[in-house]
Amino acid sequence: MTGEPGTDFYCSAVSRQVDEPLAATAPHVTTWFLLEYPGRWQPRATTDNDLPETVQARLDSYLKFIPNARLLLIRQRPRLQTPGLRFFVALTHPDQQVLYEFILTDYEDLLSLDLGAVAQGAPGYEAHRQTRPLFTICMHGRRDRCCPVFGLPVHIEMMQHGGPVVWQSSHVGGHRFAPNVICFPQGAVYGRVPPERARALMNDCRDGLVTVDLYRGRSSYPRPAQAADYFVRRATGIRALDALGLRVAVAESDGAWTVMLEERARNALHEVRVTEEMAAFAVYGSCGDEAPRRETIFRLLAHHTRAAT
Numbered sequence: 001m002t003g004e005p006g007t008d009f010y011c012s013a014v015s016r017q018v019d020e021p022l023a024a025t026a027p028h029v030t031t032w033f034l035l036e037y038p039g040r041w042q043p044r045a046t047t048d049n050d051l052p053e054t055v056q057a058r059l060d061s062y063l064k065f066i067p068n069a070r071l072l073l074i075r076q077r078p079r080l081q082t083p084g085l086r087f088f089v090a091l092t093h094p095d096q097q098v099l100y101e102f103i104l105t106d107y108e109d110l111l112s113l114d115l116g117a118v119a120q121g122a123p124g125y126e127a128h129r130q131t132r133p134l135f136t137i138c139m140h141g142r143r144d145r146c147c148p149v150f151g152l153p154v155h156i157e158m159m160q161h162g163g164p165v166v167w168q169s170s171h172v173g174g175h176r177f178a179p180n181v182i183c184f185p186q187g188a189v190y191g192r193v194p195p196e197r198a199r200a201l202m203n204d205c206r207d208g209l210v211t212v213d214l215y216r217g218r219s220s221y222p223r224p225a226q227a228a229d230y231f232v233r234r235a236t237g238i239r240a241l242d243a244l245g246l247r248v249a250v251a252e253s254d255g256a257w258t259v260m261l262e263e264r265a266r267n268a269l270h271e272v273r274v275t276e277e278m279a280a281f282a283v284y285g286s287c288g289d290e291a292p293r294r295e296t297i298f299r300l301l302a303h304h305t306r307a308a309t
Contacts, residue, residue: 011284012146015176018281024227024298026189026217027173029070031119034088037073045170046071055107062115074167089118092187092220099185100128134184136169144175151179157198187219209239225249227298228259228272269308273301
């Protein structure tokens, strides 16, 4: 399964074989648009689709205007929702985690939504706020075959446990970490999720806990902060997502970063130094790649704890 690329080749198998770290590989996104699209997903599904041109243009303009915004197409198989197209907006900021749900009669209904105001948490949309978490699993087979091959057993388990709050999604990023699961509105991204752990992962997300060994990172953080967050959790056993808050992440020289994370319950401050360096191993970014490449990984340099001021 791990030789030269071919019909039996899987990039995720290579990544597992070399034990590529999951930590600090989550996309840096703070505003997610999740649009139900039951039609055929092309490799570039969010731009190559049959959405009305005016709707696609409007979405594209918001994605350019709103910092760290991302569009995913979603679908359910089997569909368990009531009639109407679903559109979700998830705000995954460290200090603002909100999930909004809108029911559309057609895609043109999106033209009447002020997504800029929604992304800012405007009070006029309180009626659309959801209290239950939403889960997506990447199943974008036309983008990479690892996602449906390894994602399907996890998807089945999640659907049996969560039903209508579970959705298939288009490309998330990191096919080689399939199966990829995201919990909203936490914005916690997980990889290599085994089917037998899918239910426990969902329960952890509902309880506001992080499953550390499957944790790719918190999407609201840039990658150095994701790395620091992971290293602190691994060292301390802290699992509550909101127990740690990012104060600052400062770049230094030679790929090193100093990240300050506040542990709120103890009024403690974790000062973490991490460095980004080239990995000793090579991986395939996708099953369609002709050759492997070396990726960067983060290494812990120092971790000190002191009283917060």
